[in-house]
Amino acid sequence: MAKLTSRAENYSKWYNELVVKADLAENSGVRGSMVIKPYGYAIWEKMRDEMDRKFKETGHQNAYFPLFVPKSLFEAEEKNAEGFAKECAVVTHYRLKNDPDNPGKLIVDPNARLEEELIVRPTSEAIIWNTYKGWIQSYRDLPILINQWANVVRWEMRTRLFLRTAEFLWQEGHTAHATREEAVAETEQMLEVYADFAENFMAIPVVRGVKTPSERFAGADETYCIEAMMQDGKALQAGTSHFLGQNFAKAFDVKFTNREGKLEYAWATSWGTSTRLMGALVMTHSDDHGLVLPPTLAPIPVVIVPIFKGDEQLAEISKVADDILAKLKAKGIYAKYDDRTEYKPGWKFAEYELKGVPVRIALGPKDIANNTAEIARRDTLTKESVSLDGIEDYIETLLAEIQQSLFDRAKAFRDSHITKVDTYEEFKKVLEEKGGFISAHWDGTAEEEEQIKEETKATIRCIPLDAAEEEGHSLISGRPSKRRVLFAKAY
């Protein structure tokens, strides 16, 4: 196995190589679309199942809406349409026919042109609110709390596996409410669901905040977000929750009779996370040896590798391994026993290191004789000899410790990469030399935000929800500001 490019050498190359070598995903024969390989998909399934559980726990149900959006529906909410128009895949025909000039080849049948073009959904507000129109007559029909797991397409010119692909998998929640207050509460609740998931399941610390008007979702009145910090000092938006006001209700004429008997437009939210989280996962925890996975997300949390010569030794070791497997299983911990004879232990060690398996147990004849096992942690790359008695308790504790330790490490890194600056000079210096989040005052105008973006490529990632009130002056205009915002270069 060729060595990975190191992060220090070329972070971007390290990422691309790692995603492919660890069998997470690869580029496909379709421009900008990826193949999510079984190992990568198994991790995504764990994310999906946990989020799905949380959505259901908070009263949401899943449903499924069409992939295609007729152009006339797509353009109904103008801001939303304008925001996505430049990246839409468009279906114009519904049939192919034999190419008369090239036997065995096909061409698009010009007689099968659609009367109205269909947009492949870049997001589903339009098709969903067109449906909700039929479901909402009275306040008794509200709230509607629906989530959808689906694929979406946003045409991207420069793509990167997981981080930016033309097609990606995601979930999109779409809720309808009788009051503004209830919709805002839903928006905030789902942000907290995302933050809790990111921190306690993915071990990724996040900043909860709101976007500036120019960074809002197209069609939203307010966009809440969670922002994570990658190891190269760039930020990554890990999830968004939008308060959509009555914009879509007005565009699709969704009115209901309220408790007072008056007609009113419904209030909306939408919220989403995607396979982009896979990129965040890789870039938060992994190292130059390969993937590092939190135990919650590892398809194989524990692997047992026998070190042996000959069948007799293997048989003896296997007895002990089976016993460990059974004890771990009884605790609900999945472990894999890799007794393949065509690969040497050293090869297996490197393989499981690359794949980010959190805990590796090596069992050799000496271990058996001493009633011990060698336990290696992927996150710290440390080894220990541990007694076989109660090894299942030891591993259970160790997995929890690894989960916590990954979060702590990422949080320490993130915290050390939030730098307060008060001048534009300092801002540029920190951005160039250190990266990370820069906490600074901003005058609240789109002009200053745009100028900073143009000149430094840093954007306002969010106005943190917990930002303290503080008197200050903005970086360029020098106008007074009441709180700091977080700038960063971002994925």
Added chain:
Amino acid sequence: MAKLTSRAENYSKWYNELVVKADLAENSGVRGSMVIKPYGYAIWEKMRDEMDRKFKETGHQNAYFPLFVPKSLFEAEEKNAEGFAKECAVVTHYRLKNDPDNPGKLIVDPNARLEEELIVRPTSEAIIWNTYKGWIQSYRDLPILINQWANVVRWEMRTRLFLRTAEFLWQEGHTAHATREEAVAETEQMLEVYADFAENFMAIPVVRGVKTPSERFAGADETYCIEAMMQDGKALQAGTSHFLGQNFAKAFDVKFTNREGKLEYAWATSWGTSTRLMGALVMTHSDDHGLVLPPTLAPIPVVIVPIFKGDEQLAEISKVADDILAKLKAKGIYAKYDDRTEYKPGWKFAEYELKGVPVRIALGPKDIANNTAEIARRDTLTKESVSLDGIEDYIETLLAEIQQSLFDRAKAFRDSHITKVDTYEEFKKVLEEKGGFISAHWDGTAEEEEQIKEETKATIRCIPLDAAEEEGHSLISGRPSKRRVLFAKAY
């Protein structure tokens, strides 16, 4: 609630009404595409989870491949391409722009035409085998056992909710093997997985068989299928498993070094089931009162409805209901307690009947006084008074009994709708007057098959795997035949 059209009156109308009224699905603003509503989707999730479990149990892993297939890849396997060319949605452009003549409207940007058109996958053999080419070099890389849960699009002119929609959800397994024998064994194994799922989870009896050459999947050497019988005497194909030979390996040049060191093309299978199964579910078990669901698939297996006047009675009943809920929960049985005060018990009874809830428990003051509950079965519409002592055991047994009884009822119906005929006259008479499967001799030619289809609209559903050898003469040509095949009109 308006009454459902009865099956006797208009079976097709009954089906359409039921799907909409029971909140399973509805037509959308997109021609031929449906919205799967939360209640319908919850049933689909149960099907999906159970199938997914079975796939994993038999060694398969999930992955995800692109939605779009470039035309040049799509046409590589000629038979497959030809089979699907007439129903392909085609993406030709990747951008919209403002319509200069209509402010606020969008048009397709003619400058954003794709160099190569993209086909929205009608099935994924092409894109997957183009990917497998990079994964398969040696027999050590085989077998590849992958499944994908995805949406696919097949343009249909006449659509019906679940049964035939332009977009549908499905799973498609795609495996690659080193030998023909192994691929055939996989094809047969997956047919058995489907049959087991249909019979023991969906309570739908199926005939296992193989398709005639003219009914095979485009690109397959052999198509295995499971066929179910609906209450109107029409057959429904509930799942297919294809042995693809080396057709796709040849089209995509997927060769591997075998154990003997020689280059060989890989052997392939693919197998799929879809949201069509929802249609089969509805049409197998439901009645003129609404949906009938097997307990395994019911989002609400048990509902408890209190019959009360005033808060005091409700409080008393609720105590008993909570106790029942807890006891059922301890057995892993989900029950819903519907204590809403804005709806009357009669309304609730009708609602849960329509939605197919298998067991309804009614609790009134008299029941409480007698230490009993009234238990109603949805499948038989019968009621019984049952002691509250041990009611959880009673319900557990009852649910299993309902599951079995639904299967038995469907099987009795199906078995009574397999008619042996030996003349074409009789064939036409039975088809017209009784419907169902007709078991008859066939001469093995596409000509006779085609003539029967033209003249009667019946197709050969399958050659049953368990068909006994029997000397006979075919219906039209009178040529000798060695076994009977099953004909039917079909969905």
